[in-house]
Amino acid sequence: MEHRALGKSGIQVSEIGFGAWAIGGDAWGPVEDTASLRAMERALELGVNFIDTADVYGNGHSETLVAQVIKNRRDQIVVATKGGLMGHHRDPNQDPVYDRPEKIISAFEDSLRRLETDYIDVYFDHIWWNNPRETEAFLTAFAQLKQEGRVRAVGVSTGDFAYVQAFNQGGMLDVVQLDYSLLNRKAETHILPYCQQHGIGVVVRGPLRMGMLTGKFTAETRFPEGDVRHDWPQEDWYQTQLDQVEQLRVLSSPHRSLGEVALRFVLNHPAVSVAIPGGKTPEQVEQNVRASTRPLFTEDDLQLIESVTAGKPK
Structure with missing residues (x-):
């Protein structure tokens, strides 16, 4: 497993992490806690040292599971969690919750208790x-938490460039x-x-496009109730992205899965510190981790990727 600097934070992270959503x-269909714990344990065995969770994942359940695997080896694992969505109104006409x-500090302390750290x-x-x-409330809370030594690094989860700038x-x-992705x-x-x-570290979520880039979905795929992907087959973009995946499938081989190709692609960007694909089973984790050791792309590979994905709807 290769390791990278998490920006200027001074923290070193495995380039493949574990996304614990x-x-x-x-939100992702049926999952058994015992399988989840085995998956995280396998990730750590294979050199993963970065686990990303959030208070809102399973209404705190993800954090309580993470607590079980970091116990007795806390100093060996880089734990990331998030606050801000738990109990949020999500209505633009309502006053902000945070x-x-x-x-924010209260939500942070709730996460500490669930993570048992x-x-x-x-x-x-x-x-x-x-x-x-x-934004101002978070910045003030972040400064206090860092000064107190209860947080090593602070960040924002967003795709909005203006928001990134405001937070910096x-x-x-x-x-x-x-x-x-x-x-x-x-x-x-x-x-x-x-x-x-x-010098800002980058954690990549969605590197497998919520499973799309594993190549296992088709036009006939149906997702269970409660899965965040439940309505995908009815969306206009779904078939378009299935077609793109089929064009990219030529990059896979018996020695390199399409998922490994997708992970290797995001890791190729020099700004990226760590990618955090999810994994419900040890087998999924093993496939994700293999992307850390695969050879880089050839020029022909990169040209194909550009022809299929550049300029496409996001």
């Missing part, structure tokens, strides 16, 4: 819309988490170059 059990630093390595604002009152007042921002290259335009220029 799915194991919350409320409008004061005390509310006294510090967080990376704490993210999980609100991706730019509300000045909430005075060079405050250590890390950005964003959606980036072969099927969503929007971040290449502004955010990734900005992060590289300012």
Whole structure:
């Protein structure tokens, strides 16, 4: 497993991490806790040292599962979690929920209790819309938490370039988490170059496009109730992206899965620190981790990728 600097934070992370959204059990279809724990244990065995979760994943359940695997080896694992969505009204006509630093610190302390730890390595604002009152509240809370030594690095989870800039007042921002993949290259335009220029670490969520880039979905695929992908087959873009995946499938081989290709692609960008694909089983984790050791792309590979994905709808 290769390791990279998480921007200017001083933290070293495995280039493949573990995304713990799915194991919350409320957004990605059925998942068993025992399988989730085995998946995380396998990830750590294979050299993964970065686990990303959030208070809202399974209404705290993901954090409680992460607590079980970091116990007795806390100093070996970089734990990232997020606050800002738990209990949020999500109605633009309502007053902001996280409008004061005390509310954010309270949410942070709830995460500490669930994770059974006294510090967080990376704490993210999980609100991706730019509300000045909430932004200021988070910045104030972040400064306090870092000063107290309870947080090593702070970040924002967003794809909004203006929001990234707002959070980087005075060079405050250590890390950005964003959606980036072969099927969503929007971040290449502004955010990734900005992060590289300012020494901001980049955590890539969605590197497999929520499973699309594993190549296992078809026009006949149906997702269960409660799965965030449930309505995908009815969306106009779904068939378009299935077609793109089919064109990219030529890059896979018996020795390199399409998922490995997708992970290797995001890791090729010099601004990226770590990609966090999810994994419900040890087998999925093993395939994800293999992307860290595969050879880089040939020039022909890169030309094909450009022809299929550049300029496509995001």
